[in-house]
Amino acid sequence: xxxxxxxxxxxxxxxxxxxxxxxxxxxxxxxxxxxxxxxxxxxxxxxxxxxxxxxxxxxxxxxxxxxxxxxxxxxxxxxxxxxxxxxxxxxxxxxxxxxxxxxxxxxxxxxxxxxxxxxxxxxxxxxxxxxxxxxxxxxxxxxxxxxxxxxxxxxxxxxxxxxxxxxxxxxxxxxxxxxxxxxxxxxxxxxxxxxxxxxxx
Amino acid sequence: xxxxxxxxxxxxxxxxxxxxxxxxxxxxxxxxxxxxxxxxxxxxxxxxxxxxxxxxxxxxxxxxxxxxxxxxxxxxxxxxxxxxxxxxxxxxxxxxxxxxxxxxxxxxxxxxxxxxxxxxxxxxxxxxxxxxxxxxxxxxxxxxxxxxxxxxxxxxxxxxxxxxxxxxxxxxxxxxxxxxxxxxxxxxxxxxxxxxxxxxxxxxxxxxxx
Numbered sequence: 001x002x003x004x005x006x007x008x009x010x011x012x013x014x015x016x017x018x019x020x021x022x023x024x025x026x027x028x029x030x031x032x033x034x035x036x037x038x039x040x041x042x043x044x045x046x047x048x049x050x051x052x053x054x055x056x057x058x059x060x061x062x063x064x065x066x067x068x069x070x071x072x073x074x075x076x077x078x079x080x081x082x083x084x085x086x087x088x089x090x091x092x093x094x095x096x097x098x099x100x101x102x103x104x105x106x107x108x109x110x111x112x113x114x115x116x117x118x119x120x121x122x123x124x125x126x127x128x129x130x131x132x133x134x135x136x137x138x139x140x141x142x143x144x145x146x147x148x149x150x151x152x153x154x155x156x157x158x159x160x161x162x163x164x165x166x167x168x169x170x171x172x173x174x175x176x177x178x179x180x181x182x183x184x185x186x187x188x189x190x191x192x193x194x195x196x197x198x199x200x201x
Numbered sequence: 202x203x204x205x206x207x208x209x210x211x212x213x214x215x216x217x218x219x220x221x222x223x224x225x226x227x228x229x230x231x232x233x234x235x236x237x238x239x240x241x242x243x244x245x246x247x248x249x250x251x252x253x254x255x256x257x258x259x260x261x262x263x264x265x266x267x268x269x270x271x272x273x274x275x276x277x278x279x280x281x282x283x284x285x286x287x288x289x290x291x292x293x294x295x296x297x298x299x300x301x302x303x304x305x306x307x308x309x310x311x312x313x314x315x316x317x318x319x320x321x322x323x324x325x326x327x328x329x330x331x332x333x334x335x336x337x338x339x340x341x342x343x344x345x346x347x348x349x350x351x352x353x354x355x356x357x358x359x360x361x362x363x364x365x366x367x368x369x370x371x372x373x374x375x376x377x378x379x380x381x382x383x384x385x386x387x388x389x390x391x392x393x394x395x396x397x398x399x400x401x402x403x404x405x406x407x408x409x410x411x
Contacts, residue, residue, distance in 0.1 A: 118359065120358050120359050120360070123356065123359030123360070123361055124359060124360055124361045124379040124380075127361060127363075127377040128361070128377045128378060128379050131377065146333070148330045148358070149328065149330050149333035149334065150330070150333070150334055151333050151334055151337060151338070155374075161374075162374055163373065163374055164371075164372060164373050164374050164375070165374070165375070167337045167338050167341070168338065169334045169338055
C-alpha cells in the first residue's frame with residue numbers, strides 16, 4: 001500500500017479534473033500522486049471522524065467551516081487561473097475561516113488549520129511531500145496525528161516557515177493555535193478506537 | 202482483524218515519583234529498558250522490541266560498523282548505558298542515563314567499563330508504538346541538552362526517518378525522508394545507510410500494515 005506517482009508528466013488542475021477519481025488523487029507541483037487502495041483503515045477513519053466531530057461542535061456558532069476529505073483544495077502559486085494551478089490536495093480534515101475561499105469546486109487557497117491522520121501507507125507522502133506544499137501555501141498550522149504511536153506533531157508557520165514541530169502524546173486536550181477557542185479531547189476521541197486484535201506492535 | 206476493544210498499549214512508564222541518580226539506578230535497574238531522565242526513572246514494560254525493530258536496529262549497526270571498520274569510532278547498540286551529566290558532576294550524581302538503540306562515539310575517551318559518559322556524536326532510535334512517545338517527547342530534549350549532534354528517528358512501519366541536527370546548541374526542524382535509497386550521516390563522515398538493503402529481508406515479516 002502506498003501513494004504512487006501516476007506518471008512523469010506535468011499536470012494541472014485542468015487535466016486533473018479529467019482523470020482524477022473522487023478520492024485519493026493529488027497534484028503536488030504538477031506531479032500526480034494516487035493512493036492505492038483508496039480506502040482507509042478503521043483506526044484512520046475513526047480518528048478522523050472523532051476529530052472532525054469535535055471541531056464542528058466547537059465551531060457550531062462561528063462562521064468558520066470544518067471540512068473533511070475528499071475535498072479538493074487548489075493551492076495556486078500566485079494568481080494563476082484554476083486551470084493552470086499545479087497543486088491540488090485533499091487533507092484529511094481542515095478549517096477555513098475565510099469562507100470566500102469556498103466555491104463549487106472545493107477550496108481555493110490555504111486553510112487556516114489542517115490535520116493529516118498518518119497511516120503506514122501515507123505517512124511518508126504526508127510528511128515528506130505534502131508538508132513543504134502546505135508551508136509554501138501558507139497553512140498556519142498543520143497537525144500530524146499518529147493513532148498507532150499515539151503522538152501528535154504540530155507545525156506552526158512563523159515568518160512563512162515551519163520551525164521545529166511540537167510533539168505531544170495523544171492524551172488530555174490540545175488547543176488549536178491558528179483557530180482560537182477550539183480544543184481536541186484525545187481521551188474522548190480515542191476511547192473506542194478500533195484496534196488490531198493481534199500482530200499489533 | 203479489527204476489534205472495538207481498547208488496546209492494551211505497551212508503554213514506557215514512570216517507575217515512581219522519586220528523584221534518582223546513577224548511583225541508585227545501578228542498584229535496581231535491569232539490563233535492558235530502564236532509563237533515567239532528569240532524575241525520573243522510566244521502565245519499559247515487556248514484551249521485548251518487535252521483530253521489525255530489532256531487524257532495523259541490527260541492520261543499521263551492521264552497515265555503520267562496516268563503514269567504520271578502519272576508523273577509530275565505535276558503534277554500539279542497546280542495551281548500553283549512556284550517562285549524560287549536566288556539568289562536571291561525578292557519576293554517582295548523574296541523573297540522566299539513556300539507552301539509545303544505535304549510536305556512534307568518535308571520542309573513545311568517553312567509553313569506560315560502565316558504558317559511555319557524555320554525548321554520542323550520532324544516534325538513532327527505532328520507533329515503535331510502545332516507545333514513539335517516550336523517544337520523541339521525553340528523550341529528544343535530553344539529547345539536545347546533552348549536545349548529541351545528530352538524531353535519527355526511524356519509523357520502520359511508516360518507512361520514514363526524521364533527522365534532527367544540532368545548530369548553535371538547538372535542534373531545528375527535522376529533515377523528513379522516506380526510507381528508500383541511501384541516506385548519509387552528517388555528524389560522522391563517510392557513513393551511509395542503504396535502506397533498500399536494510400529492508401530487503403524484512404518485507405514479508407508481519408507488521409502493522411494499514
